Amino acid sequence: MRIGELAKRTGASVRSLRYYEEQGLLTSTRSASGQRHYTEDEVDRVTFIQRLYAAGLPSRTIIELLPCVDAPSEGNSDAAMEHMERERDRLTGHIAELARTRDALDGLIATGRTYQERLRSGASV
Amino acid sequence: MRIGELAKRTGASVRSLRYYEEQGLLTSTRSASGQRHYTEDEVDRVTFIQRLYAAGLPSRTIIELLPCVDAPSEGNSDAAMEHMERERDRLTGHIAELARTRDALDGLIATGRTYQERLRSGASV
DNA sequence: CTTGCCCCTCACATCAATGTCAGGTTTTAG
DNA sequence: CTAAAACCTGACATTGATGTGAGGGGCAAG
Numbered sequence: 129m130r131i132g133e134l135a136k137r138t139g140a141s142v143r144s145l146r147y148y149e150e151q152g153l154l155t156s157t158r159s160a161s162g163q164r165h166y167t168e169d170e171v172d173r174v175t176f177i178q179r180l181y182a183a184g185l186p187s188r189t190i191i192e193l194l195p196c197v198d199a200p201s202e203g204n205s206d207a208a209m210e211h212m213e214r215e216r217d218r219l220t221g222h223i224a225e226l227a228r229t230r231d232a233l234d235g236l237i238a239t240g241r242t243y244q245e246r247l248r249s250g251a252s253v
Numbered sequence: 254m255r256i257g258e259l260a261k262r263t264g265a266s267v268r269s270l271r272y273y274e275e276q277g278l279l280t281s282t283r284s285a286s287g288q289r290h291y292t293e294d295e296v297d298r299v300t301f302i303q304r305l306y307a308a309g310l311p312s313r314t315i316i317e318l319l320p321c322v323d324a325p326s327e328g329n330s331d332a333a334m335e336h337m338e339r340e341r342d343r344l345t346g347h348i349a350e351l352a353r354t355r356d357a358l359d360g361l362i363a364t365g366r367t368y369q370e371r372l373r374s375g376a377s378v
Numbered sequence: 379c380t381t382g383c384c385c386c387t388c389a390c391a392t393c394a395a396t397g398t399c400a401g402g403t404t405t406t407a408g
Numbered sequence: 409c410t411a412a413a414a415c416c417t418g419a420c421a422t423t424g425a426t427g428t429g430a431g432g433g434g435c436a437a438g
Contacts, residue, residue: 130405132414142415143396161404163415176357183354186394196361209365216358219351222307226348229308232301233341236321240334257384267385268426286434288385311424 131156134166138174145174151187153177153194173197183219256281256289263299270299276312278302278319298322308344 135142148154149164154173156164176197180190193215196208260267273279274289279298281289301322305315318340321333 130415141396143398146416147395159404161415162417163404179350179354179357181395183351196365209362209369212358212362212365216355216362219355219358223348223351223355225304226308226344226351229304230341230344230348232304233337233344237334237337237341240321240337255385266426268428271386272425284434286385287387288434306425 129166129168131164131166134170134174137171138178140174140178148174148177148187152191153187184222185215189215254291254293256291259291259295259299262296263303265299265303273299273302273312277316278312309347310340314340 129137131142131145134140135145138145140148145154149156154170154177156166156170159165177190177194180193181187185193189211192208192211196212254262256267256270259265260270263270265273270279274281279295279302281291281295284290302315302319305318306312310318314336317333317336321337
């Protein structure tokens with residue numbers, strides 16, 4: 129498929145796809161005239177890339193993780209495994225902090241609701 | 254306390270604190286000579302602001318949420334409550350997606366480990 | 379008074395991902 | 409064949425939070 133379709137299928141912009149390639153996250157075969165062609169596999173790959181981007185990983189990091197996805201274990205493994213575990217832990221910590229933030233928001237919301245209840249039941253300001 | 258101490262206490266850079274003020278997220282009293290002074294309360298406030306920033310909320314959004322923190326319910330409540338709930342939900346969704354990403358990483362790690370086991374036990378490549 | 383440190387404002391730089399525009403070629407549909 | 413739609417490269421713009429540097433006060437200790 130060509131770049132436009134890949135974009136439609138993944139929700140990424142054409143610009144972003146070219147950028148991913150420029151960063152070495154994505155490869156394409158070129159037609160004689162220079163147009164990029166992709167296989168079905170690239171859909172999943174782009175989806176995964178987007179997921180990592182959404183998780184806040186910079187492309188520097190993603191590019192070091194992707195080899196593990198491509199070849200589910202070659203020579204690179206040792207350092208790569210450590211890398212992935214480190215990122216996983218970072219992510220876990222980040223998730224925990226976000227959860228705390230959400231709880232703080234919930235607390236504020238609860239406070240607000242209580243206040244509104246009191247108002248509605250006729251208390252004075 | 255002056256800005257340097259607030260920075261030390263919160264871990265935010267002096268530059269960031271001034272930026273927060275510029276964005277209307279933080280206020281300070283000024284000494285005759287123009288230096289910013291803060292109370293103990295600002296420590297918590299900055300911490301909360303940092304938390305929201307870390308959660309990916311842009312200052313536009315934070316600025317609309319903070320009134321709820323300041324006055325745990327005034328006239329603003331109705332729209333503000335909705336706003337907070339929307340942000341809470343957005344955050345919840347985001348957390349879920351991050352969890353999925355982490356699980357995907359875990360899967361890759363598990364695959365890698367299995368492979369290494371096999372290698373170590375003497376299987377051929 | 380001087381030295382050192384903290385503070386002030388203003389303004390420009392940075393980074394990363396993405397948007398956008400220009401000028402030109404290729405593919406597709408009528 | 410022709411026009412529209414999709415593609416190409418290259419380059420500049422944008423956004424948001426923050427870094428950094430210039431140039432200049434304020435204030436405490438020696």
